[in-house]
Amino acid sequence: MIQPHATKVLVIGYVWPEPRSSAASGHVMQILDTFLQQGWDITFSSPAGTGEHRADLTALGIREVPIELNNSSFDAFISELAPDIVLFDQFMMEEQFGWRVEKHCPNALRVLETSDLQSLRHARHQRLKDRLKASDDNNDFSDLFAPALREEFELMADTDLAKREIAALYRCDLNLMISKVEIELLVEQFKLPRNLLHWCPLMVEPACVPPTAFEDRAHFLSIGNFRHAPNWDAVLWMKTTIWPLIREQLPAAQLHIYGAYTPPKATALHNPAQGFHVMNWAEDALQVMSAARICLAPLRFGAGIKGKIVDAMLCGTPTVTTPIGAEAMHGEHPWPGAVARTAREVADCAVRLYKNEALWAQAQSHGQRLLADRYKTSEHGPALIKKLLHCQQHLPQLRRDNFTGSMLRHHHHKSTQYMAQWIEAKNRNLT
Structure with missing residues (x-):
């Protein structure tokens, strides 16, 4: 039940959640359920088309509002909604909509849900491709597994994807990380402040019935x-x-x-x-x-x-x-x-x-x-809510302390804003 003065949350999803198709969507649903348990007022928006296995969010009491890329209709939508918290599902959504959120709802807490570090996954994929080209041995891949964090950093650091993704992490007030290894990689090698990162793994409650024998x-x-x-x-x-x-x-x-x-x-x-x-x-x-x-x-x-x-x-x-x-x-x-x-x-x-x-x-x-x-959901759910409320209460100080994020928002948002406005004008002229 939504409370009369409930916290308003807008979730901007890369896709509409399909929890029975992917763990990433399952994690988003676990976070949404945590918010629902607080009685928060939730709106879910996405520019994506609907998949065949999508969850029925409206049945849970969550509003579904489709949005468009590079369209100022989002500005009117978010101004009217006036959310207290905006959760970006994957960093590309922060790239697309972060500047609009900051412009029209500057006091909203901006949170990025990562699922995994995409730049790390892509860099490891490239390493595997290189290894498969270099050797016909399809048995032993031990040289690819669990290298030192410094090696992972060097694999990622020169890629455009890492620069985009790490910049998005800096621009947000809080980032939900599913992996402690990735937290250490970001802190030790990419030098992100630890207080920008919150460990939020998959959240489940063990079954009460004995498993099949x-x-x-x-x-x-x-x-x-x-x-x-x-x-x-x-x-x-x-x-x-x-x-x-x-x-x-x-x-x-x-x-x-x-x-x-x-x-x-x-x-x-x-x-x-x-x-x-x-x-x-x-x-x-x-x-x-x-x-x-x-x-x-x-x-x-x-x-x-x-x-x-x-x-x-x-x-x-x-x-x-x-x-x-x-x-x-x-x-x-x-x-x-x-x-x-x-x-x-x-x-x-x-x-x-x-x-x-x-x-x-x-x-x-x-x-x-x-x-x-x-x-356990009963541990990680309350820890997530506690962290979000703490960030809300200390938002001005958090943003002052994150000067790098402020600097990146200043430059990124200007370039993204002008590109989005150019694309919108171009699309308008084509219709």
């Missing part, structure tokens, strides 16, 4: 939106190298691959004779995860933390992944499955867990403890 499960599972490049790359690595190694040891093994927006290049890999099944979108991801014995997430690049692995822990399904998949997810806790650096290690660990009930049960137990200690 070992003997009632079968097969391997991999899941993830095919539009997300790391997921597609993992499918290719499984198809060409990992899965044949598993089938050598378990000739009857079956792998079920689920993902939203399955392209023809993915369905072309479907081969029941090899036990390799491309299953398209899962209507209920937790249901298919609960039926599987092992989750495979052999990611060779990526950033942030992995929603599929959190789902696996919720379902009591051990996960075999790489250091990229496990990054920032478990802290000092034992991994709920296995972390491997080569295709052979992934296959051997997966087979061992699949066959050994005691080892499997131990991994399941590790996942349940990890969820309870690191991802």
Whole structure:
């Protein structure tokens, strides 16, 4: 129920949320639910078209208002709405609309929800491409996994994407970071003030019912939106190298691959004779995860933390992944499955867990403890609200202390404003 004088929040989304298609959208929905629990008045806007799996925000009491890029109609909209907090979902939305928010609602707290550092993910992708061009070895990628933060910085620092993304982080009053590794990278290497960053991982509550037992499960599972490049790359690595190694040891093994927006290049890999099944979108991801014995997430690049692995822990399904998949997810806790650096290690660990009930049960137990200690909504939700209220109360001082952000807003907003106005005028002349 919205309170009479509730805090007004405007969320500007890169897309309309599809929580059953991507972890990024799932995280946005968790944040929205946290706001709803406060009785806040929420409006969600996006310039994107509607996807086939979008959430029904209006059923939750959230207003949906489509907006346009490079159109002054947004100015009238936000002036009338007069939000107290504006949350940008992905840095491109801050680039597009940040200057308009500052001009028409200068006292609104500007918050960026990152999901992951896109510039880090893209830099790691380029490193993998370079490695694949340089070597025919499709087994050992240990040289790519978990390098020092300085190496990551040097990989990113000269890219246009990093300069855009880091600048957007500086321009905002607060940035929600899903990964503690990325927080340390930003603070230690890019020199962002730590008070601009708030750790807000995926937020879940562990299930109350016992997970499906070992003997009632079968097969391997991999899941993830095919539009997300790391997921597609993992499918290719499984198809060409990992899965044949598993089938050598378990000739009857079956792998079920689920993902939203399955392209023809993915369905072309479907081969029941090899036990390799491309299953398209899962209507209920937790249901298919609960039926599987092992989750495979052999990611060779990526950033942030992995929603599929959190789902696996919720379902009591051990996960075999790489250091990229496990990054920032478990802290000092034992991994709920296995972390491997080569295709052979992934296959051997997966087979061992699949066959050994005691080892499997131990991994399941590790996942349940990890969820309870690191991802509970009841801890991270209140911490987020507390941080937002603190920033609101100290906003003038926060902005004075962030001179770099103020300087970047001054220069960026002028150039973006003039470009947006030029595009709008051009579009008007074409109609």
